[in-house]
Amino acid sequence: MAVLVTGGAGYIGSHMVLALLDAGEAVVVVDDLSTGFRTAVPEAATLVEGDFGDQALMERTFAEHGVDAVAHFAARIVVPESVSDPLGYYLNNTAKARNLIESAVRAGIGQFIFSSTAAVYGETDSGQVTEDRPLKPVSPYGRSKLMVEWMLEDAGRAYELRSVVLRYFNVAGADPKGRAGQSTRDATHLIKVAVQTALGRRKQLEIFGQDYPTPDGTCLRDYIQVTDLAQAHMDALRYLRAGGASLTCNVGYARGYSVKEVVDVVRKVSGAAVPAVMSPRRAGDPAAIVASNDRIRAELGWVPQHDDLSEIVAQALDWERRLHNRDAG
Ligand SMILES: NC(=O)c1ccc[n+]([C@@H]2O[C@H](COP(=O)([O-])OP(=O)(O)OC[C@H]3O[C@@H](n4cnc5c(N)ncnc54)[C@H](O)[C@@H]3O)[C@@H](O)[C@H]2O)c1
Numbered sequence: 248m249a250v251l252v253t254g255g256a257g258y259i260g261s262h263m264v265l266a267l268l269d270a271g272e273a274v275v276v277v278d279d280l281s282t283g284f285r286t287a288v289p290e291a292a293t294l295v296e297g298d299f300g301d302q303a304l305m306e307r308t309f310a311e312h313g314v315d316a317v318a319h320f321a322a323r324i325v326v327p328e329s330v331s332d333p334l335g336y337y338l339n340n341t342a343k344a345r346n347l348i349e350s351a352v353r354a355g356i357g358q359f360i361f362s363s364t365a366a367v368y369g370e371t372d373s374g375q376v377t378e379d380r381p382l383k384p385v386s387p388y389g390r391s392k393l394m395v396e397w398m399l400e401d402a403g404r405a406y407e408l409r410s411v412v413l414r415y416f417n418v419a420g421a422d423p424k425g426r427a428g429q430s431t432r433d434a435t436h437l438i439k440v441a442v443q444t445a446l447g448r449r450k451q452l453e454i455f456g457q458d459y460p461t462p463d464g465t466c467l468r469d470y471i472q473v474t475d476l477a478q479a480h481m482d483a484l485r486y487l488r489a490g491g492a493s494l495t496c497n498v499g500y501a502r503g504y505s506v507k508e509v510v511d512v513v514r515k516v517s518g519a520a521v522p523a524v525m526s527p528r529r530a531g532d533p534a535a536i537v538a539s540n541d542r543i544r545a546e547l548g549w550v551p552q553h554d555d556l557s558e559i560v561a562q563a564l565d566w567e568r569r570l571h572n573r574d575a576g
């Protein structure tokens with residue numbers, strides 16, 4: 248038995264690969280290395296370099312490795328890029344996911360875990376978002392993911408396929424043992440940008456908008472640590488293998504931090520000034536988005552271990568230093 252991880256050379260997928268290997272699972276990664284890194288895949292896992300939408304490749308890989316479950320992470324993930332290249336996003340995130348689901352069904356693989364996103368909700372009020380909230384994504388990225396949720400729902404009714412859809416909130420931090428972290432080139436995520444600024448790799452950071460209807464006028468987000476997120480997938484895998492029915496869950500800590508609060512924590516943890524300038528709002532940013540996590544706790548028994556913004560920032564700083572030393576070396 249093996250678990251197939253698409254996008255396992257990327258930021259979040261590589262943490263899932265570590266969690267699986269730590270649990271003694273056999274792991275096959277399929278990744279085209281478009282934004283991922285060969286070095287992010289440990290030797291104990293098999294890396295197949297290729298496109299997860301290539302049905303011949305996937306069906307061969309499923310058979311060769313005795314795959315019993317798929318964890319599908321691979322995608323394009325930059326919201327503004329999805330606005331300028333929607334068809335590219337619908338191809339990679341939606342059309343190829345359709346092929347992958349079909350390949351899994353043909354191969355008789357009935358267990359599927361899908362990386363969805365809080366972006367499927369669109370604008371919400373500042374309260375906690377429950378999974379049954381109406382879904383009104385405001386970006387092609389969010390829509391490209393929501394269509395995969397629908398395909399899984401419909402395929403689950405028609406075929407022997409059960410899925411857990413995990414809607415991640417804002418993912419941050421790194422493996423506490425320092426084995427993995429976010430290496431994304433030209434990253435746009437707030438915590439990554441802020442720690443790069445703290446370490447002098449960027450001159451300053453921009454705070455996008457300070458006139459939102461939030462306590463300090465900057466956007467509120469729910470920052471979820473990447474190892475806790477990987478654990479949610481491990482809980483989902485156990486649940487599916489035990490025969491659990493298809494399920495959709497948020498993954499977040501049910502607590503929001505403003506952009507200014509995040510920058511202050513980065514200043515405190517790094518001891519650096521972190522120069523920040525006020526900029527206009529960024530297109531497509533909802534004011535506030537915070538998870539309700541009652542369902543994932545109840546249904547999957549998920550218990551977060553790293554719900555501490557200072558710890559998350561310290562991990563991101565540590566990883567950034569390692570990256571720099573590696574590049575410098
Ligand atoms: N980072 C976040 O805050 C966040 C939030 C919500 C949801 N997600 C979702 O989590 C998943 C992983 O995101 P990430 O932050 O690790 O991104 P990432 O860019 O680091 O990882 C994506 C991986 O998929 C690979 N890939 C892309 N297209 C491929 C293809 N056609 N065939 C094979 N491999 C392909 C890339 O090379 C990369 O290794 C994505 O599905 C994303 O939508 C991320």
Ligand SMILES: O=c1ccn([C@@H]2O[C@H](COP(=O)(O)OP(=O)(O)O[C@H]3O[C@H](CO)[C@H](O)[C@H](O)[C@H]3O)[C@@H](O)[C@H]2O)c(=O)[nH]1
Pocket residue numbers: 324325326364365366415416417418435436437438440452453454455456466467468506529532536
């Ligand atoms: O340099 C920066 C970067 C970000 N921000 C602000 O910080 C907040 C968080 O922004 P990120 O870019 O870190 O994350 P997003 O909330 O835009 O989006 C992330 O979380 C979403 C779900 O909530 C999606 O899944 C998406 O893929 C993922 O990138 C936003 O208010 C943004 O405007 C800044 O002010 N300056």
